[in-house]
Amino acid sequence: MAVVTDNLLAQGLKSIQADIDAAFDSLLPVPEDPRARLFEAMRYATIGGGKRVRPLLVAAVADMYGVDRNAAVRVGAAIESVHVYSLIHDDLPCMDNDALRHGKPTLHLAFDEATAVLAGDALQCFAFELLADVATSGDPFVRVELVTTLATASGHNGMAGGQMMDIAAETASFDLATVTRLQQLKTGALLGAAVELGAILGKVAPEGRRHLRAYARDIGLAFQIVDDLLDHEGDAALAGKALRKDAEAGKETFVSLLGADRAREQARMLIDQAIAHLAAHGPEADLLRALARFIVERDR
Amino acid sequence: MAVVTDNLLAQGLKSIQADIDAAFDSLLPVPEDPRARLFEAMRYATIGGGKRVRPLLVAAVADMYGVDRNAAVRVGAAIESVHVYSLIHDDLPCMDNDALRHGKPTLHLAFDEATAVLAGDALQCFAFELLADVATSGDPFVRVELVTTLATASGHNGMAGGQMMDIAAETASFDLATVTRLQQLKTGALLGAAVELGAILGKVAPEGRRHLRAYARDIGLAFQIVDDLLDHEGDAALAGKALRKDAEAGKETFVSLLGADRAREQARMLIDQAIAHLAAHGPEADLLRALARFIVERDR
Numbered sequence: 001m002a003v004v005t006d007n008l009l010a011q012g013l014k015s016i017q018a019d020i021d022a023a024f025d026s027l028l029p030v031p032e033d034p035r036a037r038l039f040e041a042m043r044y045a046t047i048g049g050g051k052r053v054r055p056l057l058v059a060a061v062a063d064m065y066g067v068d069r070n071a072a073v074r075v076g077a078a079i080e081s082v083h084v085y086s087l088i089h090d091d092l093p094c095m096d097n098d099a100l101r102h103g104k105p106t107l108h109l110a111f112d113e114a115t116a117v118l119a120g121d122a123l124q125c126f127a128f129e130l131l132a133d134v135a136t137s138g139d140p141f142v143r144v145e146l147v148t149t150l151a152t153a154s155g156h157n158g159m160a161g162g163q164m165m166d167i168a169a170e171t172a173s174f175d176l177a178t179v180t181r182l183q184q185l186k187t188g189a190l191l192g193a194a195v196e197l198g199a200i201l202g203k204v205a206p207e208g209r210r211h212l213r214a215y216a217r218d219i220g221l222a223f224q225i226v227d228d229l230l231d232h233e234g235d236a237a238l239a240g241k242a243l244r245k246d247a248e249a250g251k252e253t254f255v256s257l258l259g260a261d262r263a264r265e266q267a268r269m270l271i272d273q274a275i276a277h278l279a280a281h282g283p284e285a286d287l288l289r290a291l292a293r294f295i296v297e298r299d300r
Numbered sequence: 301m302a303v304v305t306d307n308l309l310a311q312g313l314k315s316i317q318a319d320i321d322a323a324f325d326s327l328l329p330v331p332e333d334p335r336a337r338l339f340e341a342m343r344y345a346t347i348g349g350g351k352r353v354r355p356l357l358v359a360a361v362a363d364m365y366g367v368d369r370n371a372a373v374r375v376g377a378a379i380e381s382v383h384v385y386s387l388i389h390d391d392l393p394c395m396d397n398d399a400l401r402h403g404k405p406t407l408h409l410a411f412d413e414a415t416a417v418l419a420g421d422a423l424q425c426f427a428f429e430l431l432a433d434v435a436t437s438g439d440p441f442v443r444v445e446l447v448t449t450l451a452t453a454s455g456h457n458g459m460a461g462g463q464m465m466d467i468a469a470e471t472a473s474f475d476l477a478t479v480t481r482l483q484q485l486k487t488g489a490l491l492g493a494a495v496e497l498g499a500i501l502g503k504v505a506p507e508g509r510r511h512l513r514a515y516a517r518d519i520g521l522a523f524q525i526v527d528d529l530l531d532h533e534g535d536a537a538l539a540g541k542a543l544r545k546d547a548e549a550g551k552e553t554f555v556s557l558l559g560a561d562r563a564r565e566q567a568r569m570l571i572d573q574a575i576a577h578l579a580a581h582g583p584e585a586d587l588l589r590a591l592a593r594f595i596v597e598r599d600r
Binding site for chain 1: 333385389431432463464472485
């Protein structure tokens with residue numbers, strides 16, 4: 001059973017990674033004019049990097065409701081655009097000043113800072129362009145809901161708000177409730193949006209999505225706790241990025257507040273809870289279950 | 301007649317400035333949590349600054365087709381969010397490194413660079429959140445078209461693409477055709493979008509918008525030529541921003557390529573042409589006519 005589930009996840013990841021790479025490759029052909037450098041930067045950041053967890057969540061949920069794969073991949077590319085833009089801006093010298101991302105030089109080092117700012121800006125915009133134009137059997141309400149869901153998750157009441165809290169965390173001493181809220185905004189909002197986008201494509205009404213949102217909230221928090229554990233204990237070469245930066249910056253994390261053992265226990269509990277939210281589903285939710293388990297078991 | 305037109309424009313500007321300030325004030329209340337600094341930065345950049353030319357274009361066109369004022373103001377706030385975000389990022393040290401904007405310290409100086417990056421990011425996102433949620437008598441197609449139009453104008457095939465060309469202009473020597481294309485993307489795309497958004501709200505079909513797009517294209521180019529003239533001859537204190545930076549950066553402009561006299565003549569010709577595109581309209585287009593004339597006659 002464990003092997004079957006692992007194969008399911010490995011296959012799901014491999015397949016979405018190929019589809020997302022192919023989508024960016026075909027959607028962002030480099031023009032023969034002075035904008036070329038911007039497109040090259042967008043391609044550098046989007047093609048061939050990252051686990052593609054968010055697109056996989058979109059596709060896994062969309063598949064549960066029989067959504068056309070092309071639509072799911074397009075929406076997956078949109079949410080990945082937002083994720084990638086946030087990493088590009090996060091890595092800038094005035095933010096985290098990181099040199100390495102997915103084992104490659106960060107965009108502002110591979111290109112330059114101005115191009116990195118612009119490429120991030122263009123990728124955020126691109127996400128909404130993709131969503132407003134996704135094929136949804138002519139139903140414009142679906143597209144409007146996709147845009148609203150992603151915009152809410154990305155902006156000042158979502159990811160960008162969480163980023164601001166994260167900057168404030170360097171000078172404030174946050175308690176567990178505040179760190180939880182910070183992470184729910186900074187990473188949880190977008191993971192939750194991924195699941196919602198899949199369900200919106202599947203034309204699931206808001207009340208029918210509640211258990212999926214609960215699943216996303218739990219895996220999102222577990223994801224961040226494991227990130228903190230990996231940051232605390234992990235291997236920078238394997239991670240493909242710098243580690244232990246939070247401790248150096250004096251930021252409270254789940255590990256600093258709970259200790260590594262209780263943090264690990266908490267992550268496992270959240271994953272059990274996430275899987276319990278899927279109880280009403282049969283084998284069609286196995287990929288979501290496998291993904292939840294992968295989150296606590298991953299080593300990078 | 302000139303006085304009537306001037307009053308119309310003065311009244312239109314005053315009224316949209318008040319409405320846009322009020323919209324941002326009510327849409328961005330500062331939360332009592334560590335996100336407060338982000339919201340304060342967004343308010344600093346959006347409230348009480350700028351001529352609001354883009355929202356006025358939206359409102360002027362929307363008004364020609366009897367659109368509800370609240371919807372026009374909301375869409376005006378959306379396009380202004382994109383314009384303001386682009387100014388914030390443009391002013392960053394890694395881009396134009398400007399210290400003054402609308403006579404106030406630029407956002408990264410008034411706050412800090414990280415907050416300026418984030419506030420710009422959040423404002424771009426906010427624009428799409430506003431558009432996807434605008435009241436359009438329940439017609440979701442209108443909202444989808446608003447999002448598509450603004451996303452296309454802002455992204456890599458619009459404003460962001462133009463910004464990249466503008467950076468390339470520092471090291472390349474562009475000819476008139478390339479400078480024209482650069483400016484059509486960098487500022488023209490968003491001005492064109494403003495007019496389109498107003499017409500979309502008015503449920504004007506694409507073919508019925510063609511003359512408005514032509515109007516927008518002409519005033520957009522004239523706007524940029526006058527910007528170059530003011531940059532060449534203007535008063536920094538009056539402009540509220542640094543001037544003559546293009547010449548210092550070795551960039552070709554309409555003035556460097558055409559000379560000041562021919563550039564001025566070209567701007568006047570474009571404005572006449574823009575007004576000619578409105579020939580099918582009666583007095584309901586007088587505000588657009590007055591705005592076109594204002595563009596060549598302004599001193600900042």
